Amino acid sequence: MAIIINDETRVVVQGMTGNQGSFHTGQMLLYGTKVVAGTSPSKAGQVHQGLPVFASVREAVVERGANASIIFVPAAGAKDAAFEAIDAGCSVVVMIPEHVPVQDSILIVEYARFKGAKVIGPNTFGLISPGKSKMGIMPNHIYKPGPVGLVARSGTLSYEIAAALTNAGLGQTTAVGMGGDPVVGQVFNDVLHEFERDPETKACVLVGEIGGSAEEEAAEFIKTMTKPVVAYLAGRAAPPGKRMGHAGAIIERGRGTLESKRMALEAAGATVVEMPWEVASAVKKLLG
Amino acid sequence: MAIIINDETRVVVQGMTGNQGSFHTGQMLLYGTKVVAGTSPSKAGQVHQGLPVFASVREAVVERGANASIIFVPAAGAKDAAFEAIDAGCSVVVMIPEHVPVQDSILIVEYARFKGAKVIGPNTFGLISPGKSKMGIMPNHIYKPGPVGLVARSGTLSYEIAAALTNAGLGQTTAVGMGGDPVVGQVFNDVLHEFERDPETKACVLVGEIGGSAEEEAAEFIKTMTKPVVAYLAGRAAPPGKRMGHAGAIIERGRGTLESKRMALEAAGATVVEMPWEVASAVKKLLG
Amino acid sequence: MKLYEYLAKGRLQAHGIPVPPGKLCQTADEVAEAVKEISPAAVKAQVLVGGRGKAGGIKFAQNPEEGRKVASEILGMNLKGYTVEQVYVEGKIDVEREFYVSVTVDRNARRPLIMASAHGGVEIEDVEDKYIVRRHVDEAFGMQPFLARDIAAEMGLTGDIQKQVAQILLKLYEVFRTEDAELVEINPLVVSQGKVIAADARLNLDDAALFRHQGLPEVAEGTPLEQRVKEIGLAFVELDGDIAVMANGAGMAMATLDALQHYGGRPANFLDAGGGASVEPTAQAMGVLVDMNPKAIFVNIFGGITRCDDVANAIVQVKKTRGIPVPLVVRLVGTNEQEGVDILRREGIDAFREMSEAAQKAVAVAGEGR
Amino acid sequence: MKLYEYLAKGRLQAHGIPVPPGKLCQTADEVAEAVKEISPAAVKAQVLVGGRGKAGGIKFAQNPEEGRKVASEILGMNLKGYTVEQVYVEGKIDVEREFYVSVTVDRNARRPLIMASAHGGVEIEDVEDKYIVRRHVDEAFGMQPFLARDIAAEMGLTGDIQKQVAQILLKLYEVFRTEDAELVEINPLVVSQGKVIAADARLNLDDAALFRHQGLPEVAEGTPLEQRVKEIGLAFVELDGDIAVMANGAGMAMATLDALQHYGGRPANFLDAGGGASVEPTAQAMGVLVDMNPKAIFVNIFGGITRCDDVANAIVQVKKTRGIPVPLVVRLVGTNEQEGVDILRREGIDAFREMSEAAQKAVAVAGEGR
Secondary structure, eight states, X not given: OOSSOOTTOEEEEETTTSHHHHHHHHHHHXXXXXXXXXXXXXXXXXXXXXXXXXXXXXXXXXXXXXXXXXXXXXXXGHHHHXXXXXXXXXXXXXXXXXXXXXXXXXXXXXXXXXXXXXXXXXXXXXXXXXXXXXXXXSOSTTOOXXXXXXXXXXXXXXXXXXXXXXXXXXXXXXXXXOOSSSSOSSOHHHHHHHHHHOTTOOEEEEEEESSSSHHHHXXXXXXXXXXXXXXXXXXXXXXXXXXXXXXXXXXXXXXXXXXXXXXXXXXXXXXXXXXXXXXXXXXXXXXX | OOSXXXXXXXXXXXXXXXXXXXXXXXXXXXXXXXXXXXXXXTTTTOEETTEEEESOHHHHXXXXXXXXXXXXXXXXXXXXXXXXXXXXXXXEEEEOOSOOOHHHHHHHHHHHHHHTOEEEOSSOOEEEETTTEEEESSOSTTXXXXXXXXXXXXXXXXXXXXXXXXXXXXXXXXXXXXXSSSSOSSOHHHHHHHHHHOTTOOEEEEEEESSSSHHHHHHHHHTTOSSOEEEEEEOTTOOTTOOOSXXXXXXXXXXXXHHHHHHHHHHTTOEEESSGGGHHHHHHHHHO | OBOOHHHHHHHHHHTTOOOOOEEEESSHHHHHHHHHHSOSEEEEEOOSOSOTTTTTOEEEESSHHHHXXXXXXXXXXXXXXXXXXXXXXXXXXXXSEEEEEEEEEETTTTEEEEEEESSOSSOGGGSOGGGEEEEEOOTTTOOOHHHHHHHHHHTTOOHHHXXXXXXXXXHHHHHHHHTTEEEEEEEEEEEETXXXXXXXXXXXEOGGGGXXXXXXXXXXXXXXXXXXXXXXXXXXXXXXXXXXXXXXXXXXHHHHHHHHHHTTOOBOEEEEOOSSOOHHHHHHHHHHHHHTOOSEEEEEEEESSSOHHHHHHHHHHHHHHTOOOSOEEEEEEETTHHHHHHHHHHTTOOEESOHHHHHHHHHHHHHHHO | OBXXXXXXXXXXXXXXXXXXXXXXXXXXXXXXXXXHXXXXXXXXXXXXXXOTTTTTOEEEESSHHHHHHHHHHHTTOEETTXXXXXXXXXXXXXXXXXXXXXXXXXXXXXXXXXXXXXXXXXXXXXXXXXXXXXXXXXXXXXXXXXXHHHHHHHTTOXXXXXXXXXXXXXXXXXXXXXXXXXXXXXXXXXXXXXXXXXXXXXXXXXXXXXXXXXXXXXXXXXXXXXXXXXXXXXXXXXXXXXXXXXXXXXXXXHHHHHHHHHTTOOBOEEEEOOSSOOHHHHHHHHHHHHHTOOSEEEEEEEESSSOHHHHHHHHXXXXXXXXXXXXXXXXXXXXXXXXXXXXXXXXXXXXXXXXXXXXXXXXXXXXXXX
């Protein structure tokens, strides 16, 4: 088992013929992801990375049975691309672009809810169910199948932690990038719900950061979870009022502080470690 | 049992202090409907028909436990009123006004779907679960409790038929006015689904008319129903291209003809009678 | 409300859809003047009927003299029952291809429906289904660019023409939304020298939404009698039979016509006297029926909100003030039934209880009058 | 992007929200001229900091002479680190009541949030929760009139003031939507002679959406160094420590600062060199770190998409072209790790594998340099 994506996930890549889309399509294929088509309105009819290029997601769904989409188009076109994927019936839409206007994201998330689709991101590294499917831009070699569910806001930091887990013999059911933007489709809460239901996930790792209160909200759910949760939170050295790279990583008007998150998570029974390199041993300890 | 409304329905009347709202609030109270409050932004704080008048539906929900709304405001304000009721958490919203702009109705229906509410109308006479609750403008005396589920587009015509059923000893579980507009919240289909699930409903009567294809759509569902359906359809004498009173009652571009509806319903196993006065005996025959 | 072609095109143009240059004219002189600037020109009768071309309502002019000539032929002509009072002088365009595009309300889906076809220039009903692209829009979220692209592609268009049509589809939806349209249709949408342009357009506005769109010129629709009853505020449709009909409620009125037809009669009109009409408008409506000079008048009332005594009083009022010179059949049941029946009886009018009997009687007395 | 008060008010006014008359001035003479028309006037420093009034950035003038005088006091002054280059001369209004209204994005609800209070004029954080009305909007369906009415009523307003505030709330939401705002706030929204009017306004636009809003004047935010790195296209924040930091990925960069602090060090900056940065921008970013003249530089790379050899080459390039005159600690693992480590070693730079060890080392060498 795994959450959200698995070996039945059939992926269409929106914006496959661009630089980033092209490279990561190759990487996903290498990983074994069932990428079945790409789209590009101007290159429809061509073959790219051995895959058909369609003008629309709809065609990829009809012709090739695509049921999930990963979006590599520029931010200005991201909303249109996401609406297209959702409208065409993709149940999972992974939005890699950063700098998507926040009001576009609000509408995308609302449309996804309206249509019953799951949006990952925007500004996410994607998600991976090791050994089954990868929809994202994360390196292929750092994950392996196992009992840990991982959900993170940030890419590289989560790779660091995933690699440490893997090195410690702790593989992953699925690793999900929530995305670094203020408004994203799946928040910690949503993902933890899925991990709690997934029989193969035995423990969860949450990699949070300052800004917003998705961690506090997650704490409410963690209280009710049967599975142990280890959390690492980045940004204790960050001053208020400054955006730390992510549009969402900012302490504003006294909200979104690391301390508030840590307290909420600990009160909910999660193990909050101080430094990223402490995650793997904490998980190991909890799994006994 | 009954469908959509019953004796637990707590009604707020939007626009209670106007002429129509005031009169029908009185009639509904006489019938025994649990009307709990009214709204009027300009008369908030007053008492009308023995009921508190609030500025907002929200207050009626919070203060008086309203869970359904009936709207008597002018058509131009109907959309705002419906959104208010849905937003405040009313699960049933009955829209009496006619001449509601069709694009407002589209948005109302979309919002209701988004929020999981049921909208009846606009341009409906409402609905009544005899002996339990009435939300509408139909006369009080023509219904009685019994085994027949009645759904109609048009008011007076359905009163004619309801009275004939009652006179023939055939009471009703619920009588629902679908509304005479092109776009309404609950169509025949939706209502028949509810009747099919309702254990007390033993037979259904559908009173349709020319225009649109809600009857044809209903036929698709009737095919799968376990309960007998009698249909009467008005408008066989109507010429194409003319609106017969209702905004929705028009044969346009060869669509919405009576013949197409009759054939679809008969093919689905419904008994289609020629004249309104034939309904009651047809039901009686089917119920054995 | 249906808009004249020139008004419809004006709205399309305001939203950025290309239309040919044009000028509205009332006289042959104005047309001659207009053709000086717009030439070669099509001179088009502004009436709300289809098939103007075949009926002689569209002619062409190369120069002012020709303009004057064809204008004097068209202005004043009777086109399917309408007198032509205005013509639209419009640049004649070379047509390479003809498409069809429209946005309307899909009643079942309860959403806007876009229809498009690369086979335009004929009524859409005459286009084979496989050549029509149909797509819905979620109105709250609005039309998205991808959908316009998709539709244009599914029409079989490519390259720059596909792009232009996609742009026009986005704008057409904008017209539909912001103008509160029931239907906006461009047929044909033509390709002319590489440009896509609206050669003809229909724009039907939602009457119920006209309060949001002030300042539109009134467009009179319907027969003179229909316009008169519209002013009373009642729904009325003229038919070609000889039994004038009044009933309360639209469905009831339709059923009443059906019942007359069922017994071999021919109704002269549809009239919904309203679900709860009081004496005055009911009397006015009765007056209209008398004016129609029918073979008989049939009043069919199920009193719910409508009170039978009100209806009876209205009938009596008309009888006393102006007379009812044709046979009158009344069916009256429901609220205050007995009072109503008594009022009528005092004037020598019998009322039926059963709709079927009353309808049979109405057909019978109309037959006697034939 | 934060807009200056005068720009924010201009946008509000364009959407129909009442604001006092005002004029932007660069010189004391212009202010004197403006006060001829606008009097009595408030002369307000246009800088993007709160608490201008207390800091002496807002003064009043009854006549041109006073205007000239206060303008010369304000123009050129330093207000919390910003030099005042422009003042806004605005009609002084009599304030009877002060409200607060704003629209922002609720990240958890993932919907726009309206906040309103009858207790305005102070920062909203200082208002008791029970005095704040909070309501969400479904963005696809938009703000509805009932919601504006509700909010104004829940603020405790009545009568005409309630109506005016409800109208302003509808328009405020329109500003939020059409201007792609992250925050639009009127504080205080005042009652003056029975009219509700925006006395101060904040409008923060979404940087990611600026492509939809051409023609706005550039408003420079951040320190000079931050502005310089912004031009390279990287995320950079100046901090007050002495260890310059580069890491790849925003979360990784934050964690790197945390690690330094954990071991007693003080980071000089946040720098996200990007998730897959190549040699050139990495070298440019290194250059900025050198320019900061820190006690040490700490580079922390987990190579995923980023290739370790690219990072190594960037470091070597900077070392060779301009030199790295402070201690450098590099942690380098992941994609092409061995190649990267070898490249560095050839230049005498050792690379760590463990982030914790590297962070400790960086703190230690910075301590030696103190």
